[in-house]
Amino acid sequence: MQIPLPPRGYWAKSAHGHKMKKRSLPPLTGSGLEQVVLDKSAEELLRIARKRRATSQDRNKEKERVHRLKKELASWEMSQRIRAYVAAMQHTDYAGTADRAEFLAWAETYADHLDPTVDFRIEVLDMP
Secondary structure (H helix, E strand, O other): OOOOOOOOOHHHHHHOOOOOOOOOOOOOOOOOOOOOOOOOOHHHHHHHHHHHHHHHHHHHHHHHHHHHHHHHHHHHHHHHHHHHHHHHHHOOHHHHOHHHHHHHHHHHHHHHHHOOOOOOOOHHHHOO
């Protein structure tokens, strides 16, 4: 059978909403009919399909967990960097004015907002 395969990246682009051109099937040759024999029962094929779907779902769940971990780690690292910056700046002349002291206090609050280990959120920053 001469069934054309989609080009590389077709399914990924299609999954993200890109409009993809579909190649037409080639013209039939001879009678154009071929018999395909399946050597597995319908139940066996259904079992295989269910197993593949479950495996795919498990893989997606693991990918989501990895993404969440990386995101939370990045937020935690940034909060630690901000706290170190604030601590360093408080030991300099920078924190001497009221405006600068207020900024450093805000920076500490923002670090708490970013830190996944602290149960504190700034509502304005969580809005979409």
